[in-house]
Amino acid sequence: MKNRMMRMPEKGRFVEVEEEMPKASGSNVVVRIEYCGICGSDMHFFQNGAIGTRKAPPNFILGHECAGTVIEVGESVKSLKVGDRVALEPGVPCGECEFCRTGKYNLCPDVHFMAAAMPPTDGALRQYMAYPEKWCFKLPDQMSTLEGCMIEPLAVGMHAAMRGEAALGKTVCIIGVGTIGFMTMLSCRAMGVSRIIVSDALANRLEIAKQFGADVTINAKEQDTEAAVLEATDGMGCDIVFEAAGSPYTLKDTWKYVKRGGVIVNVGNAGGEVPYLFGELARKEADIRHVWRYRHIYPTAIDAVSRGVINLKDINPTVFPFERSQEAFEFAFEHRSEVLKTVIKIF
Ligand SMILES: [Zn+2]
Numbered sequence: 001m002k003n004r005m006m007r008m009p010e011k012g013r014f015v016e017v018e019e020e021m022p023k024a025s026g027s028n029v030v031v032r033i034e035y036c037g038i039c040g041s042d043m044h045f046f047q048n049g050a051i052g053t054r055k056a057p058p059n060f061i062l063g064h065e066c067a068g069t070v071i072e073v074g075e076s077v078k079s080l081k082v083g084d085r086v087a088l089e090p091g092v093p094c095g096e097c098e099f100c101r102t103g104k105y106n107l108c109p110d111v112h113f114m115a116a117a118m119p120p121t122d123g124a125l126r127q128y129m130a131y132p133e134k135w136c137f138k139l140p141d142q143m144s145t146l147e148g149c150m151i152e153p154l155a156v157g158m159h160a161a162m163r164g165e166a167a168l169g170k171t172v173c174i175i176g177v178g179t180i181g182f183m184t185m186l187s188c189r190a191m192g193v194s195r196i197i198v199s200d201a202l203a204n205r206l207e208i209a210k211q212f213g214a215d216v217t218i219n220a221k222e223q224d225t226e227a228a229v230l231e232a233t234d235g236m237g238c239d240i241v242f243e244a245a246g247s248p249y250t251l252k253d254t255w256k257y258v259k260r261g262g263v264i265v266n267v268g269n270a271g272g273e274v275p276y277l278f279g280e281l282a283r284k285e286a287d288i289r290h291v292w293r294y295r296h297i298y299p300t301a302i303d304a305v306s307r308g309v310i311n312l313k314d315i316n317p318t319v320f321p322f323e324r325s326q327e328a329f330e331f332a333f334e335h336r337s338e339v340l341k342t343v344i345k346i347f
C-alpha cells in the first residue's frame with residue numbers, strides 16, 4: 001500500500017505524489033484521513049507562498065482541518081482502536097514547557113502545528129498520517145468525519161466565545177461573518193447569549209447569518225456600523241465585541257462598539273500595525289483579549305455537535321475529491337465571499 005499526498009512545489013500548484021505508508025509505533029496511531037477542510041491560512045500559503053514573513057517550505061503539504069479513521073495503533077496506545085473515527089487536533093505541543101504544564105498549551109513555543117511554516121510541519125492533505133493518540137479525539141457514532149473536520153474552525157470560534165465569557169444575558173457583536181465569525185456566532189448561541197448583532201460588507205453572508213440566528217445584521221457597506229450598533233443597543237454598546245474580519249480597519253474601530261466595562265475579543269488576528277485609540281478604550285475600562293488557536297476545546301466541541309447543540313451540517317460545505325485539490329483551492333479563493341467552507345474528500 002502506498003500513501004498519496006498533495007505536495008506544493010511552488011505557490012499555486014500541487015503535485016500528487018506517492019510515498020511510503022506511515023507506521024504506528026509507541027503511542028502513535030495511523031489515521032486514514034477522510035476529509036480535510038481548507039482554511040484561510042492554507043489559502044494564503046497557496047496564493048502567496050507565505051503568510052506575512054512566514055514562507056511555506058518547498059514541497060509543503062497544506063491542510064490542518066481533518067478527520068478520519070484509525071487503521072493501525074502503536075503498541076502502547078490505550079484509548080483508541082482500529083476502526084475508531086477521530087478528529088485530529090492539528091497542534092502537538094512539547095508537553096514540558098511552562099505553558100504546557102500550566103494548561104495553556106496553545107502558547108507552547110515548540111508546538112508543531114500542521115501546515116504551519118514555523119517550524120515547518122506538513123499538513124493533512126494526504127491519505128494516511130501517523131499521529132499521537134493524545135491528539136486524536138474520538139467521534140461518537142452519530143457524527144460523520146465530514147463534521148469532524150469542521151471541529152477545528154469551530155474550536156477557534158468556541159475558544160473566542162469562551163475568552164469573551166459569552167453567557168445568557170449578554171449582547172454580542174461579531175464583526176465579519178466569514179468562517180471564523182460564523183463559528184463564533186454558533187458558539188455564542190450555544191452558550192446562551194441573548195442577542196447577536198453581526199456586521200459584514202457582504203450581503204449574502206449577512207443573509208446566512210440571519211438564517212443561523214443573528215438577531216441584527218448590519219451591512220457595513222451601506223450602514224454606519226457604529227451608529228447601527230448603538231441604535232440596536234439603546235446607545236449602550238455590546239458586552240462583547242468579536243473582531244473576526246481580520247482587518248486592521250475593523251479592529252481599530254472596535255472600541256466604538258463595546259459597552260463600558262465590556263470585552264473586545266480579537267479573533268481575526270489582523271496583521272500589520274493597527275492605529276488604536278487606547279484612550280477611548282480606557283475611558284470605557286474595556287478589555288481587549290486575543291485568541292491564539294484554542295486549548296482544551298475539542299471534547300466540548302465534539303460533544304456539542306454530536307448532541308445537536310451546534311449544527312455543523314448546515315454549514316453545507318462544498319466538497320471536492322482529493323484528485324481535484326488544486327481546483328478546490330482555486331474555487332475556495334474565488335468564492336471566498338459566498339462559500340463558508342470548502343472541504344476535500346480524501347476517501
Ligand atoms: Zn483552520
Ligand SMILES: [Zn+2]
Pocket residue numbers: 093094095096097098099100105108109110111
Ligand atoms: Zn510546551
